[in-house]
Amino acid sequence: MTFNPTANGSSSLVSPDISAMPPQSGAPLKLGVMASGSGSNFEAIAQAIADRTLNAQINVLLYNNPGAKAAARADRWGIPAVLLNHREFASREALDEAIVETLQQHEVEWVIMAGWMRIVTPVLINAFPRRMLNIHPSLLPSFKGNRAVEQALTAGVKITGCTVHLVVPEVDSGGIIMQAAVPVLPDDTLETLHDRIHIQEHRIFPQAIAVAASQGSD
Numbered sequence: 134m135t136f137n138p139t140a141n142g143s144s145s146l147v148s149p150d151i152s153a154m155p156p157q158s159g160a161p162l163k164l165g166v167m168a169s170g171s172g173s174n175f176e177a178i179a180q181a182i183a184d185r186t187l188n189a190q191i192n193v194l195l196y197n198n199p200g201a202k203a204a205a206r207a208d209r210w211g212i213p214a215v216l217l218n219h220r221e222f223a224s225r226e227a228l229d230e231a232i233v234e235t236l237q238q239h240e241v242e243w244v245i246m247a248g249w250m251r252i253v254t255p256v257l258i259n260a261f262p263r264r265m266l267n268i269h270p271s272l273l274p275s276f277k278g279n280r281a282v283e284q285a286l287t288a289g290v291k292i293t294g295c296t297v298h299l300v301v302p303e304v305d306s307g308g309i310i311m312q313a314a315v316p317v318l319p320d321d322t323l324e325t326l327h328d329r330i331h332i333q334e335h336r337i338f339p340q341a342i343a344v345a346a347s348q349g350s351d
Contacts, residue, residue: 172203
């Protein structure tokens with residue numbers, strides 16, 4: 134573990150130690166990223182690839198809201214973006230069938246849920262067994278599901294954070310790949326705590342992808 138002060142005076146505890154990650158080798162991982170909103174984690178991953186701290190390529194971005202800012206971010210990076218509006222599908226399974234088909238068309242190996250605000254089904258999970266990752270704004274197994282940051286504030290905890298984990302049918306219950314702890318400050322609001330958690334999400338998500346891929350190849 135490492136104790137890392139951040140620029141705004143808060144601090145984080147990251148496990149496993151991202152400063153000790155070995156160099157990545159071999160063919161780049163072929164990623165498909167799924168996002169519903171601003172796409173800040175998508176961009177953090179794209180930037181890590183550009184900086185050569187993640188040996189990967191993003192083959193496609195999938196988004197489900199027509200107004201999602203993630204699509205504009207993908208355009209700036211020259212990455213194909215495909216809209217699959219969940220409102221146009223009769224069921225979650227039908228949406229996931231379309232997602233699987235699109236990911237396979239783009240030769241995706243790893244599926245990265247970076248702010249995908251829809252519950253996925255075994256239709257998608259089984260198509261990419263142990264090759265789907267999600268990021269959640271809490272230290273799982275605490276505060277699963279929606280409003281995780283609000284749950285932490287309501288509970289009065291002194292430390293929360295974020296978790297990258299494997300995706301399984303039970304929500305926010307897959308194997309933990311990486312976590313970063315974030316202290317809850319006395320004057321924190323929902324917005325300020327969200328913002329500091331996002332900083333840590335952007336730090337650990339690219340490295341967690343590399344860790345998960347290395348574990349999957351063992």
